[in-house]
Amino acid sequence: MNQTTKDPSATAMSDLDSLLGHRHHPSYLHYGTAGFRALANTLYEAVLRCGVLAACRSHVLNGKAVGVMVTASHNPPDDNGVKLVEPDGSMLNSEWEPLATEFINASDRPAQVLSKMVSIGDVATARKAVVVVGRDSRSSSSTLVDLVAQGVEAIGGRVVHIGLVTTPQLHFAVRARYRQEPCNILHYYEIMKKAYHKLTQNNRFRASIVLDGANGVGADAIKGIKGLIPNLVVVNKPGDGPLNQDCGADFVQKKRCPPVVYTSDKHQADIWASLDGDADRLVMYRNNGDGVLLADGDRFAALVAKFVSKHLASSGISTLTVGVAQTAYSNGAATEYLQALPGVDIVIAKTGVKHLEKAVKKYDVGIYWEPNGHGTVLFSENAVSELQSLSDALSGNAQKAAQVNSVTTLLAVGKLANQAVGDGIADLLLICGILCREDMDFDAWLRLYDERCSSNMVVKVQDKSVIETADCDRSVKEPIALREAILEIASAQGCRAFVRPSGTEDVVRVYAEAPVGKDDLAQDMALRISQSVFDHCGGVGARP
Numbered sequence: 001m002n003q004t005t006k007d008p009s010a011t012a013m014s015d016l017d018s019l020l021g022h023r024h025h026p027s028y029l030h031y032g033t034a035g036f037r038a039l040a041n042t043l044y045e046a047v048l049r050c051g052v053l054a055a056c057r058s059h060v061l062n063g064k065a066v067g068v069m070v071t072a073s074h075n076p077p078d079d080n081g082v083k084l085v086e087p088d089g090s091m092l093n094s095e096w097e098p099l100a101t102e103f104i105n106a107s108d109r110p111a112q113v114l115s116k117m118v119s120i121g122d123v124a125t126a127r128k129a130v131v132v133v134g135r136d137s138r139s140s141s142s143t144l145v146d147l148v149a150q151g152v153e154a155i156g157g158r159v160v161h162i163g164l165v166t167t168p169q170l171h172f173a174v175r176a177r178y179r180q181e182p183c184n185i186l187h188y189y190e191i192m193k194k195a196y197h198k199l200t201q202n203n204r205f206r207a208s209i210v211l212d213g214a215n216g217v218g219a220d221a222i223k224g225i226k227g228l229i230p231n232l233v234v235v236n237k238p239g240d241g242p243l244n245q246d247c248g249a250d251f252v253q254k255k256r257c258p259p260v261v262y263t264s265d266k267h268q269a270d271i272w273a274s275l276d277g278d279a280d281r282l283v284m285y286r287n288n289g290d291g292v293l294l295a296d297g298d299r300f301a302a303l304v305a306k307f308v309s310k311h312l313a314s315s316g317i318s319t320l321t322v323g324v325a326q327t328a329y330s331n332g333a334a335t336e337y338l339q340a341l342p343g344v345d346i347v348i349a350k351t352g353v354k355h356l357e358k359a360v361k362k363y364d365v366g367i368y369w370e371p372n373g374h375g376t377v378l379f380s381e382n383a384v385s386e387l388q389s390l391s392d393a394l395s396g397n398a399q400k401a402a403q404v405n406s407v408t409t410l411l412a413v414g415k416l417a418n419q420a421v422g423d424g425i426a427d428l429l430l431i432c433g434i435l436c437r438e439d440m441d442f443d444a445w446l447r448l449y450d451e452r453c454s455s456n457m458v459v460k461v462q463d464k465s466v467i468e469t470a471d472c473d474r475s476v477k478e479p480i481a482l483r484e485a486i487l488e489i490a491s492a493q494g495c496r497a498f499v500r501p502s503g504t505e506d507v508v509r510v511y512a513e514a515p516v517g518k519d520d521l522a523q524d525m526a527l528r529i530s531q532s533v534f535d536h537c538g539g540v541g542a543r544p
């Protein structure tokens, strides 16, 4: 090789190193289910590097567009975060997660870390990387988007800005582009509107709804489906109050109390609903002023599974499989209800949407919800094509009207539910559409099963990794003393309990469940188990 010829990738690497700098952010960040999250003003370098990383990911996928969403979901307003989305709209490939962590935290020569996975010179010269970028309503989000763009462009990638969007809209847009459909938000609303009319058969949803937008982007995004639910009032819009503070899906589900409404108007409605800060979660409830009767993710899954299983049976298709994924947190009564539905398999997955999504991918119709309101129903290509062929074959056949009706209904469910990720707005329409079709009111939905009593606690310990779990977190392997204590405390008939280290916070989560009506028992079990966690795992601060 000629001594004066420079290796192009070496040049790109040193340029990149000088752009990325040799400093790094204050704490070690992990790429978790939700990407990187921290106080917004500590994330600048991480976000710039995520732009570079996203461009590299797109490059190795032959220029297929990758997504980047700037959001910290239900976290406080001063936090922010960034996560990457695969071209088909799913979460970042799990093999890239440790690389992302290593690259973002590298304090010295970060480009070298990247070059383990991809030849940087190639990325810069091929110029085929495309990155679709969206952001939530946080005041820090625009700055972070600019940094993502700077990172993408630093190695010759192209940025497609889709602006202020919900997380599911970003996933939808990336997936749409991959499928050569219009990659814009208008398309998102058009698909949903059409599917909602098909599902409801143009009937009006009569109940009134107050929707709490958590003072975030969902309250704006819901305008796109204006009129579909005639009696819908939106409260807690951006600017009304601090994002997610004392309102939103996470608050209502965890505290089991109604949200603060930041405007002075008084509202009453048959049903209330709360989105989280990036609108990928929804819970619905009856608001009793000082408490709520909650329809959580378990109840969404139950209603959807019941509806899908009924219409699959009457469609006459017997070849399509249906699976529902639940987590250890799913209420035992919901599990029992689902087990009794004909033709429906139950699978238990670890906590976190990516695990649930993976668990149902092997089914033609895969239904998953976390109790906290994150979920959707996924139709495989095979399911859509079988339903479509049958629909075409039966078209105009008046004698088969009931069968046609079920096939059309199932196709509408598959269009309305976001096929990339759980979506609070799509889920609102899906649930309202099903209640409308089934002529059910909110109470009838709650009567599907009686929820068992449960109690959640968190315990701070020195090192949460001393706890090793098994069976999708439903039992403890280590420490043995803790394992034995839990088995003993939760040994009464109809009781169960587990503990697991949180994947998103530095705490151990404790869950205890007791039969219907035995709230005190559930709380007592959770407390005693929390004390065992504290005693056996190096508790920090005051003993529970």
Ligand SMILES: CC(=O)N[C@H]1[C@@H](OP(=O)(O)O)O[C@H](CO)[C@@H](O)[C@@H]1O
Binding pocket: 033, 034, 329, 351, 352, 353, 370, 372, 501, 502, 503, 504, 505, 509
């Ligand atoms: C009990 C609980 O609500 N856990 C949440 C929470 O995970 P933890 O690993 O429990 O911290 O955040 C995840 C990401 O948002 C969400 O998927 C999950 O459901």
Ligand SMILES: [Mg+2]
Binding pocket: 073, 074, 167, 276, 277, 278, 279, 280, 281
């Ligand atoms: Mg969220």
